[in-house]
Amino acid sequence: MRSAGAGMVDLEMAGSEVRIAGWVHRRRDLGGLVFLDVRDRSGVLQASAGPDWSSGSALEAVRGLGVEDVIAIRGVVTPRPEEARNPDMATGDVEVQIAELEVLNRARTPAIPVYRPPEEELPSEKLRLRHRVLDLRRRELQARLELRHRLMLAVRNYFHEEGFVEIETPILTKPTPEGARDFLVPSRVHPGEFFALPQSPQIYKQLLMIAGFDRYVQIARCFRDEDLRADRQPEFTQIDVEASFVQPDDIYGWCEGLMARLAKVAGIEAGPPFTRITYHDAMERFGSDRPDLRYGLEIADYSEVLGALDFRILQGAVARGGRIRGLRLEGGARLTRKQIDAIEQAARTAGAPGLLWAKIQEDRATGPLGRFFRDDTRARLGLAPADLLLAAAGPDRMTSPALDAARTASIAALGLPRATGHAWLWVTGFPLFEDAGDGTLAANHHPFVQPHPDDIHLLDSDPLAVRGLAYDLVYNGTELGSGSIRPHDAALQTRILALLGLEPGEIETKFGFLLEALRSGAPPHGGIALGVDRLAARFSGAASLRDVIAFPKTTAARALFEGAPVPVAAADLAALGISVGAAE
RNA sequence: GGGGCUGUAGCUCAGUUUGGUUAGAGUGCCGGUCUGUCACACCGGAGGCCGCGGGUUCGAGUCCCGUCAGCCCCGCCA
Numbered sequence: 001m002r003s004a005g006a007g008m009v010d011l012e013m014a015g016s017e018v019r020i021a022g023w024v025h026r027r028r029d030l031g032g033l034v035f036l037d038v039r040d041r042s043g044v045l046q047a048s049a050g051p052d053w054s055s056g057s058a059l060e061a062v063r064g065l066g067v068e069d070v071i072a073i074r075g076v077v078t079p080r081p082e083e084a085r086n087p088d089m090a091t092g093d094v095e096v097q098i099a100e101l102e103v104l105n106r107a108r109t110p111a112i113p114v115y116r117p118p119e120e121e122l123p124s125e126k127l128r129l130r131h132r133v134l135d136l137r138r139r140e141l142q143a144r145l146e147l148r149h150r151l152m153l154a155v156r157n158y159f160h161e162e163g164f165v166e167i168e169t170p171i172l173t174k175p176t177p178e179g180a181r182d183f184l185v186p187s188r189v190h191p192g193e194f195f196a197l198p199q200s201p202q203i204y205k206q207l208l209m210i211a212g213f214d215r216y217v218q219i220a221r222c223f224r225d226e227d228l229r230a231d232r233q234p235e236f237t238q239i240d241v242e243a244s245f246v247q248p249d250d251i252y253g254w255c256e257g258l259m260a261r262l263a264k265v266a267g268i269e270a271g272p273p274f275t276r277i278t279y280h281d282a283m284e285r286f287g288s289d290r291p292d293l294r295y296g297l298e299i300a301d302y303s304e305v306l307g308a309l310d311f312r313i314l315q316g317a318v319a320r321g322g323r324i325r326g327l328r329l330e331g332g333a334r335l336t337r338k339q340i341d342a343i344e345q346a347a348r349t350a351g352a353p354g355l356l357w358a359k360i361q362e363d364r365a366t367g368p369l370g371r372f373f374r375d376d377t378r379a380r381l382g383l384a385p386a387d388l389l390l391a392a393a394g395p396d397r398m399t400s401p402a403l404d405a406a407r408t409a410s411i412a413a414l415g416l417p418r419a420t421g422h423a424w425l426w427v428t429g430f431p432l433f434e435d436a437g438d439g440t441l442a443a444n445h446h447p448f449v450q451p452h453p454d455d456i457h458l459l460d461s462d463p464l465a466v467r468g469l470a471y472d473l474v475y476n477g478t479e480l481g482s483g484s485i486r487p488h489d490a491a492l493q494t495r496i497l498a499l500l501g502l503e504p505g506e507i508e509t510k511f512g513f514l515l516e517a518l519r520s521g522a523p524p525h526g527g528i529a530l531g532v533d534r535l536a537a538r539f540s541g542a543a544s545l546r547d548v549i550a551f552p553k554t555t556a557a558r559a560l561f562e563g564a565p566v567p568v569a570a571a572d573l574a575a576l577g578i579s580v581g582a583a584e
Numbered sequence: 585g586g587g588g589c590u591g592u593a594g595c596u597c598a599g600u601u602u603g604g605u606u607a608g609a610g611u612g613c614c615g616g617u618c619u620g621u622c623a624c625a626c627c628g629g630a631g632g633c634c635g636c637g638g639g640u641u642c643g644a645g646u647c648c649c650g651u652c653a654g655c656c657c658c659g660c661c662a
Binding site: 030031032048051067089109110112118179200226228232351443446447558 | 585587590591594595596597610611612613617618619620621622623624625653654655656657658659660661662
């Protein structure tokens with residue numbers, strides 16, 4: 001039906017006859033002469049219809065064409081007249097002079113335009129999702145999905161070269177009590193019983209290690225029934241990796257090699273170095289476990305100097321065991337009151353009651369905090385003229401997120417230059433547990449993390465102080481992946497589950513199959529899962545995951561194109577032994 | 585579950601602050617003219633549940649209450 005892609009036609013083909021098939025992108029009817037822009041996945045090509053080279057039927061047909069009609073044309077590639085060349089178009093030096101034209105299919109006037117005039121905003125996200133096939137015809141989205149394909153191809157090649165085997169794991173799995181809410185799938189054969197869609201192939205990949213597949217990889221779909229964000233979809237894809245007889249360094253090595261190759265595929269500068277930082281240091285210096293290290297601004301502890309001021313709020317915070325930490329913004333004194341308020345608001349949203357600040361103007365310190373400065377305070381804090389000091393007082397669990405938010409907002413407000421174009425970071429040594437809030441322990445990562453050997457003796461006495469052999473991969477402030485070394489000893493795994501509050505019977509019912517496997521001779525193993533959607537979004541410059549997913553869900557977890565989910569007929573439910581009432 | 589922003593012609597948006605004649609623009613669509621356009625140009629035309637429901641008012645796109653949807657954020661997401 002076609003002999004070339006529209007975007008592939010160039011001057012070297014001049015004089016030869018081509019057959020092109022695609023969509024009518026635009027049409028310019030000059031009366032005696034009609035120009036068509038024909039679009040396919042490879043690009044856009046101008047075709048012209050005129051009485052000297054087009055058949056009567058082609059001339060007739062071309063007048064009735066509308067945008068997005070599907071056509072096939074036959075004609076000769078012709079250099080355009082010198083003055084009619086279009087340097088803004090990849091194929092702008094040539095056109096196809098239409099000899100024959102066949103209309104393969106008609107299109108209704110599109111609900112949203114595929115062609116977008118310069119300066120025109122994209123249609124609303126709602127309409128783009130509702131009319132997804134039209135939206136996907138845009139070059140921008142096609143390029144993103146093509147990049148995603150090339151990235152996945154490189155992933156498979158890379159791991160294949162490294163001796164990994166890709167193995168599929170079940171989509172119908174067993175519900176797990178830990179972590180996110182499961183999507184449940186009823187079993188017709190066993191009324192009243194349910195499968196769950198996998199939140200990740202975590203346990204299966206461990207079972208594969210025990211089975212002796214010492215290097216496993218899978219591009220795996222995962223499902224979590226939780227509320228969404230710009231960087232979170234209910235179904236998403238992970239590069240799921242697991243290997244036996246490995247240390248964290250082995251995992252880092254594979255991931256670093258992979259990321260360097262993927263950056264190359266994406267054509268972006270995003271190679272090494274990969275910095276490493278402990279969770280503790282990340283929280284101390286940046287207030288976040290996924291700091292954006294492209295910017296140098298760091299948090300410092302000002303408890304000693306500021307706690308000594310005659311300022312009751314600060315004294316009180318320190319007396320209660322908290323600290324006064326803050327950010328010194330070089331030249332920050334030029335920020336307006338409004339800008340500082342916005343930064344403070346960011347800190348409040350992150351959970352701080354407020355943010356104190358001191359401006360150094362000439363030699364005076366002003367602002368809610370500056371007013372309390374003593375003669376030597378400025379010097380002891382190392383503040384220079386035109387600096388702005390932002391401070392938060394309280395327990396670290398409150399000040400860290402607040403200062404993280406303030407740091408991000410300050411970088412934006414000051415327009416701070418990046419110290420580097422991209423920043424890769426391994427964050428290591430996460431705590432194994434966190435306080436669930438009610439005094440019980442919750443897994444910080446998931447329950448399948450090996451405790452750090454130096455801390456294992458604290459499991460019973462001070463579990464919150466136990467670090468795990470877990471690590472996150474962070475790129476420019478985005479968490480791209482997360483992994484750990486897993487406990488391969490059944491007794492240790494059982495102990496961890498017990499610390500999380502599971503009863504022995506519960507452990508057996510829910511995780512018996514894993515523990516039994518661990519008892520059968522499990523090798524030491526560990527791995528990581530890397531978020532494909534986030535990776536593709538970051539590497540393609542997409543603002544939202546929706547722009548690298550062909551058919552994404554809305555923030556309310558709906559599919560607008562096909563219209564899912566939907567209620568089902570009572571008879572279908574009855575066959576599954578399900579009755580539906582009001583949700584809680 | 586909570587907070588914020590948005591919802592007006594097929595699409596992108598004005599108009600809402602301060603209620604008042606027939607709700608506008610660009611683009612697209614329909615008809616016409618046009619042989620070198622590429623955001624073609626020019627002439628003419630059609631096109632509106634102002635998201636939905638209720639209220640206040642002589643009168644509501646505009647004010648109030650509720651609700652739905654999209655987006656962003658908090659909770660949540662190992």
